[in-house]
Every structure is written in structure tokens, then in C-alpha cells.
Amino acid sequence: MSKVLMKGNEAVAEAAIRAGCRLYFAYPITPQSELIEYMAKMMPKVGGTFIQAESEVAAINMVYGAAGAGKRVMTSSSSPGISLKMEGISYCAGAQLPAVIVNVQRGGPGLGDIQPAQADYFQATKGGGHGDYRLIVLAPSTVQEFADMAADALDLAYKYRNPVMILSDGMLGQMMEPVEFRPAKTEEEVQELAKQHENWCICPNEDGVNRHHHEINSLEIDPLVLEKHVNNLFVKYAEIEQHEVRCEEYNINGDNEILCVAFGTASRIVKSAINDLKTEGKSVGLIRPITLWPYPYECVARALHKNVRQVYVFELNKGQMLDDVKIAVAGRCDVKFWGKVGGIIFTPGEIKEKLLECF
Amino acid sequence: MKKEMICAGFGGQGVLTIGKFIAQAAMQEGKEVSWLPSYGPEMRGGTANVSVVVSDTTIASPIVSQADILVALNQPSLDKFGPNVRPGGLIIINTDMCPHGIKREDVVKINAPMSEIAKELGSLRVLNMLAIGVIIGTTGMVSYETIEEDLESFLQAKNPDLLEQNIAAVKRGIMIGNSK
Numbered sequence: 001m002s003k004v005l006m007k008g009n010e011a012v013a014e015a016a017i018r019a020g021c022r023l024y025f026a027y028p029i030t031p032q033s034e035l036i037e038y039m040a041k042m043m044p045k046v047g048g049t050f051i052q053a054e055s056e057v058a059a060i061n062m063v064y065g066a067a068g069a070g071k072r073v074m075t076s077s078s079s080p081g082i083s084l085k086m087e088g089i090s091y092c093a094g095a096q097l098p099a100v101i102v103n104v105q106r107g108g109p110g111l112g113d114i115q116p117a118q119a120d121y122f123q124a125t126k127g128g129g130h131g132d133y134r135l136i137v138l139a140p141s142t143v144q145e146f147a148d149m150a151a152d153a154l155d156l157a158y159k160y161r162n163p164v165m166i167l168s169d170g171m172l173g174q175m176m177e178p179v180e181f182r183p184a185k186t187e188e189e190v191q192e193l194a195k196q197h198e199n200w201c202i203c204p205n206e207d208g209v210n211r212h213h214h215e216i217n218s219l220e221i222d223p224l225v226l227e228k229h230v231n232n233l234f235v236k237y238a239e240i241e242q243h244e245v246r247c248e249e250y251n252i253n254g255d256n257e258i259l260c261v262a263f264g265t266a267s268r269i270v271k272s273a274i275n276d277l278k279t280e281g282k283s284v285g286l287i288r289p290i291t292l293w294p295y296p297y298e299c300v301a302r303a304l305h306k307n308v309r310q311v312y313v314f315e316l317n318k319g320q321m322l323d324d325v326k327i328a329v330a331g332r333c334d335v336k337f338w339g340k341v342g343g344i345i346f347t348p349g350e351i352k353e354k355l356l357e358c359f
Numbered sequence: 360m361k362k363e364m365i366c367a368g369f370g371g372q373g374v375l376t377i378g379k380f381i382a383q384a385a386m387q388e389g390k391e392v393s394w395l396p397s398y399g400p401e402m403r404g405g406t407a408n409v410s411v412v413v414s415d416t417t418i419a420s421p422i423v424s425q426a427d428i429l430v431a432l433n434q435p436s437l438d439k440f441g442p443n444v445r446p447g448g449l450i451i452i453n454t455d456m457c458p459h460g461i462k463r464e465d466v467v468k469i470n471a472p473m474s475e476i477a478k479e480l481g482s483l484r485v486l487n488m489l490a491i492g493v494i495i496g497t498t499g500m501v502s503y504e505t506i507e508e509d510l511e512s513f514l515q516a517k518n519p520d521l522l523e524q525n526i527a528a529v530k531r532g533i534m535i536g537n538s539k
């Protein structure tokens with residue numbers, strides 16, 4: 001298939017449909033509204049169901065129900081709307097339900113503004129909802145990657161029976177870049193995918209009767225039962241940590257004097273600065289975490305070559321990823337942070353200036 | 360080759376579409392492209408703008424801070440983005456709506472009464488196609504043939520009656536670009 005020029009918001013929606021997502025529930029909010037708009041237009045054409053719910057809370061609970069029936073389901077919102085979904089996300093995690101949640105981040109806290117930001121890192125990776133649980137969190141940096149992650153997120157969600165969040169932002173949602181889509185799953189393949197989950201989901205047999213007793217529940221009133229349940233969740237999380245860590249190494253080599261760590265939109269600006277410094281004979285490397293949980297601690301640690309005298313974290317927030325980088329660096333090198341907030345994106349020139357201060 | 364362009368004007372002048380056609384055509388011609396619009400409150404009453412990057416290699420930052428090319432359809436846009444154009448860069452100015460111009464001697468300036476010309480061609484709404492023509496005529500960053508092809512398929516679906524007028528605007532723009 002040839003490339004098409006598309007907004008990130010539309011590309012992720014198209015890619016999700018191609019990957020077999022047939023149920024989508026959401027409530028509009030800028031800067032992700034093109035996503036819900038695209039789903040409204042396209043879902044009926046593939047025999048799927050689109051519902052504009054009365055609220056974000058309703059949408060995430062529809063997701064809970066659909067996921068409980070073993071269907072490939074997705075919802076999306078932007079920062080304030082994601083906060084509203086947090087109770088439902090915790091329930092999904094507790095009931096071990098596969099669901100994909102897309103967050104096209106905007107400036108916060110509160111209603112904030114509608115410009116791009118990365119200030120929901122804590123919410124996505126450190127909890128957000130209540131209880132001991134983990135979300136798999138994927139952070140795209142291009143429209144192509146944003147689209148590819150729709151399928152990856154659905155696959156991961158079902159592989160581990162766990163909610164997966166795609167942590168994007170207003171820039172990636174609004175901008176257009178060329179995208180090449182993976183082939184669409186056929187209707188037979190979509191049906192086949194649903195069948196794989198009949199051993200746990202609430203779904204009727206072919207004659208329409210549900211004879212299996214399956215429970216979809218996050219309430220375990222007996223403390224000993226709940227203890228066992230949570231411990232089991234963490235066995236699963238350990239497995240995810242072992243197998244699903246992803247990151248990109250950019251210009252990492254033995255000559256690096258500075259090691260940058262940045263994800264998503266911020267990483268692209270940092271790359272431009274690195275390219276610029278390269279032409280001036282200055283070597284700077286970048287680790288771009290693709291999974292924000294599980295975090296690529298070892299990738300960061302491995303990239304600390306002997307000439308690195310400064311680790312620099314750049315984010316569009318006040319330093320929410322900084323602690324994770326410090327855990328990875330483990331005191332072997334000084335770690336600095338610089339970022340911008342309020343929905344303002346730093347420029348390659350600003351990053352270059354910050355890096356030059358370290359040479 | 361890497362070209363960074365900002366197109367800016369009042370909301371409704373079609374600046375996002377200028378960027379879209381250039382990015383689309385460049386993509387079809389095998390280039391890497393990014394198209395980043397301004398969105399939100401900036402659009403109301405102020406300037407709408409779009410940053411387009413066209414490159415032979417992977418595009419890192421889609422944010423343009425020092426443009427190679429600025430298309431300014433009104434004075435506020437020229438005031439906002441004009442000072443940051445790279446020395447030696449190009450500024451395409453719609454003189455009808457930029458009465459004060461810009462004091463820069465280190466860039467190439469294309470001054471044209473673009474609103475008037477668009478009206479002559481039949482409608483102010485072809486202003487953006489005229490601008491696309493000027494961009495092609497001065498930079499050659501995409502070919503006329505690709506734009507014509509895209510315009511045909513775009514308008515065939517939307518409004519085939521307007522095709523001729525739009526093509527004429529692109530051609531007129533190319534003449535303006537070539538003559539400077």
C-alpha cells in the first residue's frame with residue numbers, strides 16, 4: 001500500500017480498525033476530536049459500533065463491558081478526559097481486561113489548555129487510578145509510529161489481558177505525516193481473534209447460549225483472595241517487564257559526551273539539536289523510551305559510555321520522567337533536567353543551547 | 360535537501376491548505392514531509408499558520424523556528440514570522456494586506472498584490488492557489504504537474520466547476536515567481 005498524508009488522530013483510528021477494533025466509545029475533547037470523528041464516520045462502514053457516550057466515565061465503562069465480552073475495543077481522550085476515565089481504567093486492570101486507551105495529551109493541570117504537553121507521564125506510568133496495578137504505556141514520536149501502535153497496543157492488551165495506554169500529545173494528534181498502513185484484518189480474522197478469548201470472556205456459544213461460568217469482576221471482598229489476586233497480577237507484570245521493554249537508540253556510541261533521554265514529541269526536537277551538534281563535531285546520544293512502562297532502565301544504563309559526563313532529560317513537563325532516568329543511571333553520572341510547560345514546545349535551538357552549556 | 364516553510368495569514372485565507380498541497384505533492388515526489396498546523400485560540404481573529412518541512416532524509420523536528428520560506432498573507436503574519444526567516448531565505452508577501460512590509464535586506468522578498476490578482480482571476484478564494492504557484496515558481500520545491508494532478512482529484516470530488524479558476528491561479532503564481 002502506498003503512503004497517505006494523514007493527521008495522527010485519524011491515522012491511529014484507521015490503524016485500530018484495520019487491526020480488528022470494532023467497538024469504540026468516547027467523548028469529544030480537543031486536541032483528539034479528529035479521532036472520535038474518524039471513528040464515527042468509519043465504524044459503521046466496517047460493521048462496527050461507535051458510540052459517543054454521555055461522558056468519559058460512561059465511555060470507559062462501556063469499554064469495560066465490551067472488553068469483558070472479549071471484543072477488541074478502544075477509547076480515547078485528552079488529559080482532563082483521561083482523568084475522568086481513571087476509575088474505570090483501575091477496574092479494567094483489576095478485572096484483567098484488555099482495552100486500549102489513547103491519551104492525546106494537552107497542557108494541565110485542571111482544564112489547562114489545548115496545546116501539546118507531556119504532563120500525564122506520572123498519571124500513565126505511576127498509577128493514575130487507585131490500587132496496585134500497571135498499565136502498559138506506549139509513547140509514539142511520529143504519525144507512522146502512532147498508527148503502528150494501535151495494532152501493537154491491541155495485541156499487547158489481549159496477550160496479557162491488561163489495559164494498554166498510548167501516550168501521545170496534541171502535536172502528534174494534529175500534525176500530518178506520511179503513513180503506510182499494515183494490511184487490514186479480514187472479517188474472518190477478526191472473528192477468529194474473538195474466539196481466542198472464549199476461555200475467559202463473557203460470550204455466548206455459537207447457539208447463542210452462555211453455558212460457561214466466567215466472572216468479570218474487580219471486587220474481591222475476602223482479603224486472602226484479593227491478596228492472591230494482586231500477587232498474581234504482579235507475576236504478570238514481571239513477565240511484561242521481562243519481554244516488552246522497547247526503546248530507540250539514536251546516535252549512541254563510545255564518543256558520546258552527553259546522553260539525552262526524551263520521549264515522544266520532545267525526542268524529535270532533541271534529535272534535531274543532536275544532528276546540528278554532530279555537524280559541529282560534538283557527539284550527543286539519545287535514548288528514546290518507547291515503552292514508558294515497562295521503562296527501559298537497562299537501555300539507559302547501557303548507553304552510559306565512559307566519555308559521557310552529563311545525562312540530560314528533556315520533557316514537555318516539569319521533570320516527571322527524571323526519577324526513572326536517575327534510577328537507571330544509579331548515581332554513575334550527573335543527571336540534569338530541562339523542560340517547558342503550558343503547552344509550549346521547546347525548539348531545536350533552545351535544546352542546542354542547553355547542550356552546549358555542558359561542553 | 361531540506362526546506363522549512365511557514366505559511367501564515369488570517370483564518371479563512373487558506374494557509375493550512377497551501378501547506379497541505381505542498382506537503383502532499385512533495386510526499387508523492389518521494390520526499391519526507393511533515394505538516395504541523397497551529398490550532399486552538401490562535402485561530403480566532405489572529406493568525407492561522409502551518410509549518411511544513413520537506414526533506415530528502417527523515418524529519419526530526421517538525422517545529423520550524425528559522426524558516427527558509429515564509430508565505431505571509433497578512434501583516435500580523437509578516438510581523439510575527441518575518442524576523443525569524445533564515446538570512447538568505449525567501450519571503451513571499453501579499454502586499455494588499457501587508458501595507459508596512461518588512462525591513463529586512465538579507466532575504467529575498469517577492470512582493471505581489473495577491474488579493475487583487477486573485478479577485479481578477481475570479482475569486483479571492485483562489486488566493487492560496489496563487490500562493491502555491493508563487494512558491495513553485497520561486498523554489499521549485501514541488502512540480503506543477505503534481506499539484507495539477509492533486510488539484511484535479513481534490514476538486515473533482517468537491518467542486519469540479521472551480522478547477523479551471525484554481526489551475527489558472529497556480530499558473531499565474533508560477534509566472535510571478537519566475538519573473539522575480
